[in-house]
Amino acid sequence: MRALIAVVVALAAAVGLYAQGAASSIQILPVRGNIYMLLGAGGNITVSIGRDGVLLVDSGLAQSADRVLTAIRTLQDQLDLRDQPIASGAETRSTIASRNSEPPAKPIRYIINTHVHADHVGGNEKLRAAGRTFTGGNVAGNIADAGEGAAILAHENVQMRMTTPSGGESAVPADAQPTDTYYTDSMKLSHFFNGEGIELIHQPSAHTDGDSLVWFRGSDVIAAGDIFLTTTYPVIDRARGGTINGVVDGLNRILDLAIAEFRTEGGTLVVPGHGRLSDSADVAYYRDMVTIIRDRVKAAIEKGMTLEQVKAAKLTADYDPRYGATSGPWTTDMFLEAVYTTLGGGKKPAPANAPTRRPSGRK
Amino acid sequence: MNSCSVLVALVFLSIAVPASAQIDFSGEWAPRFWEDQPERVPGPELGDFLGIPVNDAARMRAETWDASIQTLPEWQCRPHSADYIWRGPSNLRISKEVDPVTREITAFHAEWLRSVDRAIYLDGRPHPPPDALHTWAGFSTAKWDGDMLTVTVSHLKEGYVRRNGLPRSDKATLTEHWIRNGDLLTVMTIVNDPVYLTEPFVRTTDYELDLRQQVPPYPCGVVQEVDRAKGEIPHFLPGANPYMKEFAIRHGLPYEATRGGAETMYPDFMQKMKTMQPAKEEKPATPTARRGGSLDPAAPPTPTGR
Numbered sequence: 038m039r040a041l042i043a044v045v046v047a048l049a050a051a052v053g054l055y056a057q058g059a060a061s062s063i064q065i066l067p068v069r070g071n072i073y074m075l076l077g078a079g080g081n082i083t084v085s086i087g088r089d090g091v092l093l094v095d096s097g098l099a100q101s102a103d104r105v106l107t108a109i110r111t112l113q114d115q116l117d118l119r120d121q122p123i124a125s126g127a128e129t130r131s132t133i134a135s136r137n138s139e140p141p142a143k144p145i146r147y148i149i150n151t152h153v154h155a156d157h158v159g160g161n162e163k164l165r166a167a168g169r170t171f172t173g174g175n176v177a178g179n180i181a182d183a184g185e186g187a188a189i190l191a192h193e194n195v196q197m198r199m200t201t202p203s204g205g206e207s208a209v210p211a212d213a214q215p216t217d218t219y220y221t222d223s224m225k226l227s228h229f230f231n232g233e234g235i236e237l238i239h240q241p242s243a244h245t246d247g248d249s250l251v252w253f254r255g256s257d258v259i260a261a262g263d264i265f266l267t268t269t270y271p272v273i274d275r276a277r278g279g280t281i282n283g284v285v286d287g288l289n290r291i292l293d294l295a296i297a298e299f300r301t302e303g304g305t306l307v308v309p310g311h312g313r314l315s316d317s318a319d320v321a322y323y324r325d326m327v328t329i330i331r332d333r334v335k336a337a338i339e340k341g342m343t344l345e346q347v348k349a350a351k352l353t354a355d356y357d358p359r360y361g362a363t364s365g366p367w368t369t370d371m372f373l374e375a376v377y378t379t380l381g382g383g384k385k386p387a388p389a390n391a392p393t394r395r396p397s398g399r400k
Numbered sequence: 401m402n403s404c405s406v407l408v409a410l411v412f413l414s415i416a417v418p419a420s421a422q423i424d425f426s427g428e429w430a431p432r433f434w435e436d437q438p439e440r441v442p443g444p445e446l447g448d449f450l451g452i453p454v455n456d457a458a459r460m461r462a463e464t465w466d467a468s469i470q471t472l473p474e475w476q477c478r479p480h481s482a483d484y485i486w487r488g489p490s491n492l493r494i495s496k497e498v499d500p501v502t503r504e505i506t507a508f509h510a511e512w513l514r515s516v517d518r519a520i521y522l523d524g525r526p527h528p529p530p531d532a533l534h535t536w537a538g539f540s541t542a543k544w545d546g547d548m549l550t551v552t553v554s555h556l557k558e559g560y561v562r563r564n565g566l567p568r569s570d571k572a573t574l575t576e577h578w579i580r581n582g583d584l585l586t587v588m589t590i591v592n593d594p595v596y597l598t599e600p601f602v603r604t605t606d607y608e609l610d611l612r613q614q615v616p617p618y619p620c621g622v623v624q625e626v627d628r629a630k631g632e633i634p635h636f637l638p639g640a641n642p643y644m645k646e647f648a649i650r651h652g653l654p655y656e657a658t659r660g661g662a663e664t665m666y667p668d669f670m671q672k673m674k675t676m677q678p679a680k681e682e683k684p685a686t687p688t689a690r691r692g693g694s695l696d697p698a699a700p701p702t703p704t705g706r
Contacts, residue, residue: 066531076531289631292474300516300620301478302535302557313531319570321474322558328633329464336637337695350695352638355460358595359569 063108079156083260087231090143094260096160150191151262153198161213193218194247240287246278267312273375280379288324338382429492429607444564447644449660458596465565468634477620481559486605551576569595583609599662648679655679
């Protein structure tokens with residue numbers, strides 16, 4: 038786990054929130070209804086909080102977990118104050134006081150990981166331990182620890198990356214790994230949670246190979262993970278299966294799901310992996326930018342330009358003041374290299390006398 | 401009138417005037433195209449960046465911009481942002497909110513033909529945290545500066561400083577000064593954009609009170625305007641936009657001048673322009689050139705394809 042964290046902290050720092058996550062307090066930003074956004078824990082955390090308990094999308098950095106728990110407790114206390122009708126006199130005061138001094142009735146029950154990076158899964162172990170899985174019947178009777186800790190949901194590639202890390206990394210502890218995975222296009226929670234359906238949608242080969250978009254279907258909020266950022270160019274983790282075309286497809290998938298409220302703003306709200314709360318127009322601007330840069334690099338590859346020539350051509354100069362970086366762990370050059378290589382740039386052409394496959398289907 | 405009467409009258413007048421001035425901006429306002437009319441009603445010409453303090457990044461955005469991008473479903477109903485909409489050709493309605501107890505104006509609401517409701521708060525509320533949602537209208541608070549209302553706008557979505565591809569980023573802030581002189585309304589807008597502008601971009605726009613005006617409804621529905629492959633985004637490759645010199649040639653201007661920048665905002669630039677050569681027609685593109693783009697952002701625009 039330590040090795041995985043070490044590698045991925047670099048990616049967390051790339052989006053500029055690692056330092057903030059390690060040092061400052063957690064900011065709670067209301068999104069809509071019972072959905073909140075926690076900023077400053079590493080990657081953004083989306084929270085659904087209500088009478089069914091707490092569901093988190095991502096868990097932030099490991100060292101932020103205590104502060105995340107404090108923020109969640111703050112929301113739970115506000116929930117008590119908001120939802121319980123206030124009576125009168127001394128009884129009211131004692132009721133509120135007792136409620137605030139006791140653990141909330143419904144704890145963290147689900148943690149959904151949008152992908153494997155440590156700034157999004159680092160808090161899994163501690164936050165899971167603070168939660169609980171509600172179970173019963175044969176499961177409760179036969180599996181003694183079935184109710185211990187919250188459930189962790191993710192695409193199975195997240196678990197694969199955790200259990201079989203590459204490059205000398207050590208495996209993630211079992212308590213930090215997903216308890217429930219899916220390998221199909223999507224996964225739904227089997228029942229409403231806090232009054233709405235929640236769906237995980239897999240986006241192949243985007244930021245990584247295990248990305249999930251999490252769609253709160255009643256609140257109409259999408260937690261996008263690192264497929265969508267407002268702080269930098271897309272971070273493409275090639276070592277873990279990320280590609281530029283997957284990112285473009287992921288952004289278009291978000292736009293397919295989203296409906297603006299009026300004049301291309303509001304409506305479906307989107308929580309990025311890092312950065313500010315957004316809507317479909319913000320995603321569309323980002324999609325346009327990523328697509329245009331992808332097209333430029335693709336055209337350069339078709340012209341036979343090398344990676345160094347692509348970097349020298351400054352094909353991102355118009356977006357660099359907004360998204361670029363010349364230093365730090367995720368520079369514009371690194372982004373361009375990821376785009377170039379995942380589009381097939383730099384591959385040596387086949388020798389002139391190499392055997393070619395005969396087209397099939399015709400004789 | 402003796403001096404005592406004058407004194408009494410002054411006392412009553414001082415009681416009648418609120419401690420802080422509150423000019424009433426509410427009403428129906430019709431735009432007066434006294435500035436930059438060609439940009440406002442017909443629309444700006446491609447490649448006309450004159451008089452705007454843009455940087456190289458903004459120029460490249462505009463040079464690679466294709467107007468067809470407006471046909472994408474996401475952009476068909478996009479309104480002008482708060483900083484640009486004053487210059488739109490639309491009529492304006494300003495309404496006011498009044499505190500029922502103190503009777504102070506607590507907010508103005510501005511709406512134009514194709515706009516969203518834009519609230520300007522005068523009740524002392526703070527701006528949202530930086531990571532809150534950004535909108536076309538942004539978040540506006542205001543304070544009285546004598547009879548002038550000074551408005552501070554944050555949380556703007558990305559927009560444009562001219563409708564020919566020159567961008568304004570979502571990092572920009574806007575300051576406005578609203579000035580009413582009888583039936584005339586003058587609004588000064590000052591845009592600060594650390595991403596695409598090298599200096600504040602300052603404009604004034606005028607409106608005249610129009611008691612018979614109605615701002616009509618303007619519903620917008622998204623349709624399939626162009627049959628294109630899913631995910632295709634219209635744009636020109638760097639250096640491949642064939643239209644960038646049209647404006648300079650049509651008006652006999654030096655091409656370098658049309659590239660804009662802070663220098664072109666000031667009167668001294670008129671003298672410098674006299675030393676520059678007007679742009680001239682170029683040979684039509686060859687079939688070979690049409691098939692490719694230069695991919696060089698610094699290359700002069702050539703009549704090539706996308």
